[in-house]
Amino acid sequence: MLKITDLIEEIKNPDERSFLTPGTRMHLIGAQNGGFPAFGHHIENEMGGIWMHPIKILDGFWMGLKVDGRQFEWLKQASIFRNHPFYNEHIYQAHELVITRFQLAPQETPGLIVRYILENKEDYPVLIEGDFVVRSDLRPVWYSETENIIPGKDEAWIDNDCVVVKDSDHNWFARVYAHCPHAIIEIDEQIEGYEQTYGEGVGAKWNFRTTVEPGESYVFTVHIAGSIKSEKETYETINNMKNVEKHFEHKKKHYQGILDRAAIDIPDEELAKQYAWVKCHMEWLTIDVPSVGRGLAAGIPEYPWWFGCDSAYSLAGCVPAGFHKLAEDTLDVVAEASLRKNGNGRIVHEINTFGIVGNPGNTQETSHFIRAVYDTYKWTGNREWLRSHFDEIKNGLRWLLEEMDTDKDLFPEGYGIMEILGLNGELIDTAVYTAVALENAAEMAELFGEEIQARKYKDLGEQLTKKITEEMWLEKEGLYADIRIPGKDLYPRLDDFIHQARLGNDLHLIPYYEGMKEELITNGMAESEDDTAWCFKNWVINTPLEMGLSETGSALQALKRLNGKEFTGEYGMYLSGLEQNRMMTISTAVQVNANLRYHQTDAAYQQIQNVMKTFGMYLPGSISEMSPDYGCFVQAWTSYALLSPIICGFIGIRPNAAVKEVTFEPQLPTNWERARVQKLMIGTNELDVLVERDIKSENGYSVIVHSKETGWTFHGATETCLIN
Incomplete structure (x- = not known):
């Protein structure tokens, strides 16, 4: 079986194409190069950012650094974007530093963890002065305005080293905590990162300073929480997310379980x-x-x-x-x-x-x-x-x-x-x-x-x-x-189709529609009231x-x-x-x-x-x-x-869990000799099914079924036994 750690895909010098940090309660949509560009048509320019459905809480976050007294620079362009099934990483180069940005949405949690690991690759200490910035944008999901769910103004304050944001008209909250002792925190509507955002939120900035010794790393961890109920819920979520490694292992195990169910072995x-x-x-x-x-x-x-x-x-x-x-x-x-x-x-x-x-x-x-x-x-x-x-x-x-x-x-x-x-x-x-x-x-x-x-x-x-x-x-x-439709109803629509083809510059469609019009007239069907197939x-x-x-x-x-x-x-x-x-x-x-x-x-x-x-x-x-x-x-x-x-196709499984029956009708591609599925769930039963070509069998296949439960009937199986 595949291990979740085997599934890694990456791209070098990524651009503004989007990525997802997945979570059932909160997810992040950003750019593969590390930014948060405005995009979207359902809510114009607002489909990215951090969402805790049914609301969005942040437009994005950004980090900028001054390394050993050089000019301040935003981390604008990741050199590598690495996608894992349940988390992602951006890799940056900044002078002596290699910076890994990691993001994880803990399982079943209305929160997000972002971690920057700043590693000093040189043989001398490096002084870092940095700004970490977030922009709030508490707003509802698309179409909410039809029920008069309209966002108010974002209001922000500092509470226990956290920045808390509330919508003035709703119990919508965001809370951001950066684990960075001695950081100076500022809140202002004018604070922003290097990208234009279109929300009417507020900005918050953590200014920090640290020295990283040769071969050492500085870890800057951020916890983000949201709620549509209370500020207290965001506080509890932040506290619950403090143990990053625990949440990482829990989510890794959950995704491994997804891979293990109905796991296949094919050529x-x-x-x-x-x-x-x-x-x-x-x-x-x-x-x-x-x-x-x-x-x-x-x-x-x-x-x-x-x-x-x-x-x-x-x-x-x-x-x-x-x-x-x-x-x-x-x-x-x-x-x-x-x-x-x-x-x-x-x-x-x-x-x-x-x-x-x-x-x-x-x-x-x-x-x-x-x-x-x-x-x-x-x-x-x-x-x-x-x-x-x-x-x-x-x-x-x-x-x-x-x-x-x-x-x-x-x-x-x-x-x-x-x-x-x-x-x-x-x-x-x-x-x-x-x-x-x-x-x-x-x-x-x-x-x-x-x-x-x-x-x-x-x-x-x-x-x-x-x-x-x-x-x-x-x-x-x-x-x-x-479609089945009378000729008298189709004829005027063909003019609409021709008009749409011209508007869309699909001029090659026009002869087909004009041919249908001519056929309708020739066959005397342009006024017909009989349903006809087209x-x-x-x-x-x-x-x-x-x-x-x-x-x-x-x-x-x-x-x-x-x-x-x-x-x-x-x-x-x-x-x-x-x-x-x-x-x-x-x-x-x-x-x-x-x-x-x-x-x-x-x-x-x-x-x-x-x-x-x-x-x-x-x-x-x-x-x-x-x-x-x-x-x-x-x-x-x-x-x-x-x-x-x-x-259902190649292995050919037809379940009827209620009566504890499964029928097998395999059909393998020509160049396959076998296919197997393990931990296949049908009702409460777990099956391991192996299909192999067999010229001696009536349908050309042998089907070997291992079942965890007794009392099942397997039609088309050539051999059955219990899983120990």
């Missing part, structure tokens, strides 16, 4: 390494706000809050990797916000960390949520938790099939995953996930003794699946359509394949085209086969899982390798949301591309 060492990093990303993106809930955020730096559809994709990836409680907690947060905001089964799209809903929900998110709940249950076997969501699930299906299906053809209407202006109607992704949700709900209803409801859901699911495969399949294209070549046309709804012949025909150059670029699947200029890990992830559904194993493996090429291109140790290197620098749904495909 592809680079994939195994990236798999391990992506598991750590799930912890990076876990945000715990005691007043709201704990859950998996979508992405950092721009989306450090919770989503409906993002969670559905992400949890399908991370539940197999052992994040069972995180999945339940995340879905609980989404469900609670949805009930509070909508109250009719509709699942919300976006929830900030004050619990404020930014979008009441696109149509497909309700069915997507249902699928996520049931998939999580299959891994955990937690029947009580499933039951707690069943009423909401029934309400959600009622909303989809009544309120959102105005023409009663089983195709819910509205916007789906592709939030493209004008592309709303009966969308393929909504239809597919609704069919799956009905199938899942039928099994739930049967489980809870609601036989009539179970038959109803099963019949409706089968009807919708049949309609998708018949009415959304375009034989001429060999693809599924994006293909705009967006990536969601692979969702019938992802969910296994397509007939095999159609699926293989579509996959061949989708895996080709028309739809797939160097780093994965295009968001649009028309535009061919943007890729995301989620479009590629869905294509990976679509290939695995129809045993196109090598094609799935190739798409995984496309994603792998982007590793570290923006942040060492991470994969960006937009391929290859932009958008959020860490994104939760990457787990759907790199975690579940190995466990």
Whole structure:
């Protein structure tokens, strides 16, 4: 198994690209060169700094030095940025000194530890005069102003060698303690580091002086705490963080536990390494706000809050990797916000960390949520938790099939995953996930003794699946359509699409849209009121394949085209086969899982390798949301591309924890002879599964299962035994 200390990524002469010091209660977003440049669009120029959700507490911190009487210089440019899964380091050179800046967010603590180690590399003493500066910026998370949560003025004072900052209108606090005896502390609105900040906070400065002997080091440690309740809480947090080594070892052990769960042994060492990093990303993106809930955020730096559809994709990836409680907690947060905001089964799209809903929900998110709940249950076997969501699930299906299906053809209407202006109607992704949700709900209803409801859901699911495969399949294209919509509704929208293409300088799209207009007129459909399927070549046309709804012949025909150059670029699947200029890990992830559904194993493996090429291109140790290197620098749904495909695809695990059954359907890439997963959690059981090629076996594989619990049934296993 990999050790957490084996995962180290670094870059020399780093620039202003961002990094994260992860923590569930507090995290830091800064620049890899050591600065805190202003950036961000959700809160303009304010997405960086130190966040203790649902508030930001500091814009940043800076150190400047005068070494042996030379001119004062800020530490502006690190020579090395080193990223570890649970902490990071910046290395600076300053004359005789090598300076290591270390930052750690202690586990489950609303605090941050920053430590500067100033090492004298010369054979004579060095006199250091230094300034350490922080800028406060107590402000709420994005969208809070809609509930009239407006920041007041930052007020600061000195208390027991700490600088304390309070928002004048709220019980929001920051406390900063620098372990630096005899330092002179100043507070003033004009105090700042070398970078412009845009918040209306105050500055604090610690001026210190020390001599470092030859070969010795001076350690300058800073503790930062925040609270949305009381000053006392910040005081307690600071005191709790005094033992830095204890917190470091505790967090190291926690992350080692993440690596140990569902640990893989595969022939592809680079994939195994990236798999391990992506598991750590799930912890990076876990945000715990005691007043709201704990859950998996979508992405950092721009989306450090919770989503409906993002969670559905992400949890399908991370539940197999052992994040069972995180999945339940995340879905609980989404469900609670949805009930509070909508109250009719509709699942919300976006929830900030004050619990404020930014979008009441696109149509497909309700069915997507249902699928996520049931998939999580299959891994955990937690029947009580499933039951707690069943009423909401029934309400959600009622909303989809009544309120959102105005023409009663089983195709819910509205916007789906592709939030493209004008592309709303009966969308393929909504239809597919609704069919799956009905199938899942039928099994739930049967489980809870609601036989009539179970038959109803099963019949409706089968009807919708049949309609998708018949009415959304375009034989001429060999693809599924994006949307069903009458010609009379589509025709005017095409002018809007052409206008948008001109505005975006996507002139190559215009002939396609004009061709559709001409086809509508030629076929006499420009005034038609009949629902018709249309293909705009967006990536969601692979969702019938992802969910296994397509007939095999159609699926293989579509996959061949989708895996080709028309739809797939160097780093994965295009968001649009028309535009061919943007890729995301989620479009590629869905294509990976679509290939695995129809045993196109090598094609799935190739798409995984496309994603792998982007590793570290923006942040060492991470994969960006937009391929290859932009958008959020860490994104939760990457787990759907790199975690579940190995466990559920290549190793082929199909759990049903509630009845203590697991089915194995392995499919290894051509150049793999074996794959193993250890400490795989299914319900309360822990498995060690080894898959090897075996020409003597019926399906070409031997599957050896070691189980910690008795009483389980393992379908497809060739050998089973108990773990001692």
